[in-house]
Amino acid sequence: MKTDVAIVGGGAIGASVAYFLKLASPSLGVVVVERDPAYSLASTPRASGGVRRLFSLPENIELSKFSIPFFESFPQVMAVNGTPAEIGFKKGGYLFIVPPSSREMLKANYDTEVSLGCNVTWLEPEAIKAKFPSMFVGDLGAAVHSPDDGWLDPHSVLMGFRKKAQSLGAEFVADEVTGMDRQGARVVAAKLKSGATLGAECFVNAAGAWAQDICAMLGFRSPITPLRRFEHYFECEDPIEPLPYLKDPERLAFRPEGKGYSGGVPTLAEPRGYNFETDHSYFENVVWPALAHRFPQFERTKCRNTLPGLYDQNDLDGNVIIGPGADGLGNFHMLAGFSGHGLMHAPGCGRAMAELILKGRYETIDLARFGWQRVINNAPLPERGII
Ligand SMILES: Cc1cc2nc3c(=O)[nH]c(=O)nc-3n(C[C@H](O)[C@H](O)[C@H](O)COP(=O)(O)OP(=O)(O)OC[C@H]3O[C@@H](n4cnc5c(N)ncnc54)[C@H](O)[C@@H]3O)c2cc1C
Numbered sequence: 001m002k003t004d005v006a007i008v009g010g011g012a013i014g015a016s017v018a019y020f021l022k023l024a025s026p027s028l029g030v031v032v033v034e035r036d037p038a039y040s041l042a043s044t045p046r047a048s049g050g051v052r053r054l055f056s057l058p059e060n061i062e063l064s065k066f067s068i069p070f071f072e073s074f075p076q077v078m079a080v081n082g083t084p085a086e087i088g089f090k091k092g093g094y095l096f097i098v099p100p101s102s103r104e105m106l107k108a109n110y111d112t113e114v115s116l117g118c119n120v121t122w123l124e125p126e127a128i129k130a131k132f133p134s135m136f137v138g139d140l141g142a143a144v145h146s147p148d149d150g151w152l153d154p155h156s157v158l159m160g161f162r163k164k165a166q167s168l169g170a171e172f173v174a175d176e177v178t179g180m181d182r183q184g185a186r187v188v189a190a191k192l193k194s195g196a197t198l199g200a201e202c203f204v205n206a207a208g209a210w211a212q213d214i215c216a217m218l219g220f221r222s223p224i225t226p227l228r229r230f231e232h233y234f235e236c237e238d239p240i241e242p243l244p245y246l247k248d249p250e251r252l253a254f255r256p257e258g259k260g261y262s263g264g265v266p267t268l269a270e271p272r273g274y275n276f277e278t279d280h281s282y283f284e285n286v287v288w289p290a291l292a293h294r295f296p297q298f299e300r301t302k303c304r305n306t307l308p309g310l311y312d313q314n315d316l317d318g319n320v321i322i323g324p325g326a327d328g329l330g331n332f333h334m335l336a337g338f339s340g341h342g343l344m345h346a347p348g349c350g351r352a353m354a355e356l357i358l359k360g361r362y363e364t365i366d367l368a369r370f371g372w373q374r375v376i377n378n379a380p381l382p383e384r385g386i387i
Contacts, residue, residue: 016350
């Protein structure tokens with residue numbers, strides 16, 4: 001089997017790349033190799049669905065500024081045969097809250113967001129209290145509210161990209177990449193579990209939390225590791241006013257969902273690995289105290305469901321690695337290491353990857369600083385503050 005572009009992994013990222021490639025170049029051969037079309041362990045369907053412009057790095061803000069309006073028009077843009085691709089986008093807003101010690105950091109990020117044209121509001125503790133009367137603000141220094149952000153259904157986003165890419169001629173092959181053939185500075189083929197070989201001009205590593213395995217097949221290490229985190233669904237017996245997606249520096253992150261809330265407290269202390277065990281005490285020991293501290297109503301909360309999922313955690317700096325150059329390979333592109341931001345940046349990064357492959361350069365958002373070179377230089381480019 002031979003094609004122009006072979007994409008390893010058909011989650012939100014691989015499917016988005018396939019879509020943007022076929023959109024820009026209809027005659028291009030695009031094959032996505034996805035070993036599990038049910039996506040039973042993939043990260044995308046397990047994501048919380050938050051989409052926000054609140055970042056410190058201009059690249060991440062620009063990716064969100066493209067991706068979030070894209071999600072708003074997703075049902076129409078991704079419609080196939082007249083059937084809209086609904087993704088349940090809820091413009092419920094985002095709220096970052098910080099203690100007094102982090103005020104300056106939040107202000108610097110806020111200034112960057114404003115300078116890039118984001119609709120964001122600075123809130124002093126009294127203003128936070130006036131807007132969200134149930135919240136304990138006694139230990140807070142400030143907040144930033146981003147009313148145009150929100151959340152959506154991750155599985156629907158994945159299916160929307162996948163179906164649209166297929167309708168444009170991208171081929172999704174249900175198989176597993178088990179080896180990669182390289183000749184010098186080029187990858188020439190992917191070996192598949194079925195015994196088939198897939199040759200291509202260009203390869204994209206969109207294997208998410210499994211990206212390191214694809215790198216290992218080529219004989220090099222990447223800083224991307226699987227990091228387990230839990231998404232909990234919990235309900236509260238006492239009513240709280242409508243809340244946005246709320247995040248604090250202790251990594252508490254949650255949003256309204258149906259009759260209750262969805263969220264959790266990811267931790268970098270988690271040992272890396274493909275661990276899908278559920279720790280049922282995590283909510284009670286870690287999440288619940290953080291919730292009850294912030295809102296007295298959560299003293300009487302019930303965790304109804306806990307779902308483990310994997311971050312494709314970039315242990316260098318928590319940001320995506322995009323583009324060629326890993327281990328000197330010119331036609332092998334990384335697109336992983338999102339560390340919890342991959343769903344919201346799937347449109348922007350899919351488009352960026354299509355630009356790189358088709359034009360050899362970024363045409364819209366310059367993501368050069370997110371390239372492999374920083375791994376070689378051991379020069380982390382982290383987000384400041386809440387991540
Ligand atoms: C609990 C949780 C909450 C999250 N919340 C958010 C959020 O609010 N907002 C946000 O933007 N992001 C969030 N994320 C992160 C987001 O889910 C990921 O960054 C994003 O889904 C990554 O997409 P992907 O396509 O790279 O990975 P995946 O969806 O995991 O897709 C990778 C695919 O590659 C396939 N694959 C792997 N190896 C091979 C192989 N050898 N051969 C063939 N196929 C292979 C896998 O089967 C998989 O389907 C969250 C993640 C988790 C776990």
